[in-house]
Amino acid sequence: MGAYSIGFDIGGSHIAGALFDGADELARLERPYPKGEPEKAPALIAGMTKALEASLGAGQSISYIGIAVPGSLSRDKRRILNAYNLGFEDTPLPELIENELGGRINVLMANDADAAAWAEYCCGALRGYENCLLITLGTGVGGGVILNGALFTGGMGNGVELGHMIIDRLAGPVCSCGVSGCFEARCSATAIIRRARESIAKNEHSLIYGACGGDAQRIDAKLVIDAAKRGDGEAMAIFNDYVDALGSGIASIINTLDPMAIAIGGGVSGAGEFLLEPVRKNVEKKSFYKEHAAIVKAKLGNDAGIVGAALLHRTAK
Amino acid sequence: MGAYSIGFDIGGSHIAGALFDGADELARLERPYPKGEPEKAPALIAGMTKALEASLGAGQSISYIGIAVPGSLSRDKRRILNAYNLGFEDTPLPELIENELGGRINVLMANDADAAAWAEYCCGALRGYENCLLITLGTGVGGGVILNGALFTGGMGNGVELGHMIIDRLAGPVCSCGVSGCFEARCSATAIIRRARESIAKNEHSLIYGACGGDAQRIDAKLVIDAAKRGDGEAMAIFNDYVDALGSGIASIINTLDPMAIAIGGGVSGAGEFLLEPVRKNVEKKSFYKEHAAIVKAKLGNDAGIVGAALLHRTAK
Numbered sequence: 001m002g003a004y005s006i007g008f009d010i011g012g013s014h015i016a017g018a019l020f021d022g023a024d025e026l027a028r029l030e031r032p033y034p035k036g037e038p039e040k041a042p043a044l045i046a047g048m049t050k051a052l053e054a055s056l057g058a059g060q061s062i063s064y065i066g067i068a069v070p071g072s073l074s075r076d077k078r079r080i081l082n083a084y085n086l087g088f089e090d091t092p093l094p095e096l097i098e099n100e101l102g103g104r105i106n107v108l109m110a111n112d113a114d115a116a117a118w119a120e121y122c123c124g125a126l127r128g129y130e131n132c133l134l135i136t137l138g139t140g141v142g143g144g145v146i147l148n149g150a151l152f153t154g155g156m157g158n159g160v161e162l163g164h165m166i167i168d169r170l171a172g173p174v175c176s177c178g179v180s181g182c183f184e185a186r187c188s189a190t191a192i193i194r195r196a197r198e199s200i201a202k203n204e205h206s207l208i209y210g211a212c213g214g215d216a217q218r219i220d221a222k223l224v225i226d227a228a229k230r231g232d233g234e235a236m237a238i239f240n241d242y243v244d245a246l247g248s249g250i251a252s253i254i255n256t257l258d259p260m261a262i263a264i265g266g267g268v269s270g271a272g273e274f275l276l277e278p279v280r281k282n283v284e285k286k287s288f289y290k291e292h293a294a295i296v297k298a299k300l301g302n303d304a305g306i307v308g309a310a311l312l313h314r315t316a317k
Numbered sequence: 318m319g320a321y322s323i324g325f326d327i328g329g330s331h332i333a334g335a336l337f338d339g340a341d342e343l344a345r346l347e348r349p350y351p352k353g354e355p356e357k358a359p360a361l362i363a364g365m366t367k368a369l370e371a372s373l374g375a376g377q378s379i380s381y382i383g384i385a386v387p388g389s390l391s392r393d394k395r396r397i398l399n400a401y402n403l404g405f406e407d408t409p410l411p412e413l414i415e416n417e418l419g420g421r422i423n424v425l426m427a428n429d430a431d432a433a434a435w436a437e438y439c440c441g442a443l444r445g446y447e448n449c450l451l452i453t454l455g456t457g458v459g460g461g462v463i464l465n466g467a468l469f470t471g472g473m474g475n476g477v478e479l480g481h482m483i484i485d486r487l488a489g490p491v492c493s494c495g496v497s498g499c500f501e502a503r504c505s506a507t508a509i510i511r512r513a514r515e516s517i518a519k520n521e522h523s524l525i526y527g528a529c530g531g532d533a534q535r536i537d538a539k540l541v542i543d544a545a546k547r548g549d550g551e552a553m554a555i556f557n558d559y560v561d562a563l564g565s566g567i568a569s570i571i572n573t574l575d576p577m578a579i580a581i582g583g584g585v586s587g588a589g590e591f592l593l594e595p596v597r598k599n600v601e602k603k604s605f606y607k608e609h610a611a612i613v614k615a616k617l618g619n620d621a622g623i624v625g626a627a628l629l630h631r632t633a634k
Contacts, residue, residue, distance in 0.1 A: 130472075131472025131473070132472070147464065147472070148465075154574065154575025155447075155448025155449070155464070155574055155575045155576040155577055155610075156448070156575050156576070156577050156606075156608070156609070156610070157575070158575045158605075158606040158608070158609070159575065159605075159606070160572075160573065160574075160575065161572040161573070161605040162572075162573060164568075164569075164572040164605045165482070165569040165572060165573055166484055166565040166566075166568060166569050166603065167483055167484065167486050167498075168485065168486050168487055168488070168498075169484050169485050169488070169561070169562065169565045170485055170487075170488035171485070171486070171487035171488050177605065178602075179568070179602070179603045181484075181485075181565075244486070245486065248483040248486045248498075249483075251481075251483060251496070252481075252482040252483050252569070253573070255477075255478040255479075255481040255482060256477060256478070256479060256482055256570070256573065256574075257471065257472055257477075257573075257574075258471025258472045258473045258474070258475045258476065258477065259472040259473070260472055260473050285495075285496070286483065286496045288475075288476075288478040288481045288494065289473075289475040289476070291473070291475070292473070292475070293472075293473070
């Protein structure tokens with residue numbers, strides 16, 4: 001394969017595409033996602049491809065396109081099984097884009113969390129660790145796993161859903177997937193917000209209440225973590241339980257897969273060492289092994305999906 | 318490598334060794350473990366090797382010895398880090414046995430749960446599933462993982478400790494490892510016995526109480542499961558929570574690794590379909606994927622360790 005590729009990160013609000021020479025970005029485009037008209041997406045992506053290609057010199061061409069998609073994929077990665085934010089259900093998106101381009105360019109596809117993990121492994125915080133994983137702490141909890149230097153998308157190819165390990169079976173709460181006590185139900189930004197909302201309903205004297213003015217809609221994870229940084233009791237209780245739950249999820253992964261490194265990404269990881277340092281101490285107590293995975297902050301942020309998509313040809317799966 | 322090998326299963330009470338032609342057992346020996354004198358084990362194993370070798374025809378020889386050990390191993394599988402039941406700590410057991418045999422036979426080593434998983438994959442319930450795992454429900458909860466047709470002993474080589482995934486972080490109980498809510502603390506035979514003992518202290522009218530005559534020492538997992546089979550309320554409450562906990566542990570593994578098949582072994586698996594059928598239904602509700610791992614009973618029972626040890630040359634690691 002040649003050096004040039006295009007990576008697309010297809011989200012519910014925007015499609016971002018970038019031209020790459022290996023891992024170096026040369027040009028980028030962004031377009032609003034055709035909400036409610038998903039059938040327009042293939043032609044839109046093909047158009048963006050042509051526009052990005054045009055910035056190449058004469059005689060230069062693109063080897064392939066990679067797309068990162070927020071949804072479940074078929075085992076052969078040729079169909080989106082469902083991507084509710086995009087409006088796709090059982091859609092052969094790679095083929096539709098290939099057809100729009102007259103069949104001259106191959107389209108590879110990955111789940112967006114898998115693409116992000118792959119990017120962190122190829123040129124981010126996970127570089128050099130051939131068995132490693134990324135955990136993203138955002139609206140949900142996601143992640144991707146690298147085994148033996150290749151993206152691991154499940155032993156049957158169904159995917160990897162780290163957010164749906166069960167860490168609090170009896171204590172709950174019930175996850176958006178309907179199961180009690182999932183990692184995601186405890187460790188998403190949503191979980192922090194839920195608890196902060198419960199807190200302001202009971203206590204009007206906390207920094208959380210002050211910062212949001214009692215308006216539950218104004219609470220986000222950063223507001224709660226900032227209040228914890230300033231020593232607010234309510235915020236610290238939420239934060240400390242969050243650290244303990246995150247430590248349990250990470251320890252479960254360590255005791256099962258024994259990875260060399262775990263990168264923490266997603267919005268909540270913006271808390272940096274204020275979060276990671278107590279998490280490391282918590283994991284230390286729960287890991288079965290003395291020497292275990294390094295726990296580091298993810299590096300690529302919002303670019304992880306687009307970079308991972310552009311580098312998908314480097315993984316066998 | 319030639320076809321003949323010897324597998325040893327080294328336990329705290331006995332050492333069992335058997336001569337194999339491929340996966341076919343030709344002869345077996347058993348000796349008491351030299352309790353309190355572990356330094357005698359290498360010579361004992363070498364002696365058993367010579368005795369088993371003697372049953373081969375003239376000109377026939379053994380390619381290698383495999384040993385299955387209940388303990389933590391170094392990453393290169395040349396040292397036992399600790400095996401408390403055997404009295405070994407930081408001991409190069411393979412090398413000690415090789416020396417006793419004058420250096421003419423190589424000794425491969427695996428953790429006993431890993432060896433058992435490998436045996437189930439090579440010639441038991443996991444045959445044909447290149448990504449799969451064994452969970453053993455005994456005094457503790459253990460297991461081994463096969464990925465891409467090879468024994469997976471952790472991304473750093475530290476091992477795989479499925480029993481120390483955390484499934485009940487807040488609800489507990491505290492595991493023998495010191496962490497709250499491990500899979501093992503809920504799903505070992507020991508966990509069933511603990512709860513049955515609590516039950517007879519409170520309720521003298523249950524079948525559990527009747528079957529053990531109120532003697533807590535006489536309770537084992539089978540007694541409790543038999544009482545549940547006969548519809549005893551106390552036993553059914555323990556059994557149903559056990560099924561739910563086991564379902565959560567298995568679902569966590571499915572959502573993380575998406576294996577093709579999971580075999581259930583160890584003493585508690587003796588309950589057969591009475592256990593497995595409700596566990597499958599429970600997992601069905603908690604698995605993120607519609608089509609997920611088959612859940613089957615392990616086949617090789619107590620022979621798994623010895624068979625897996627004898628076939629260790631078939632795995633790369």
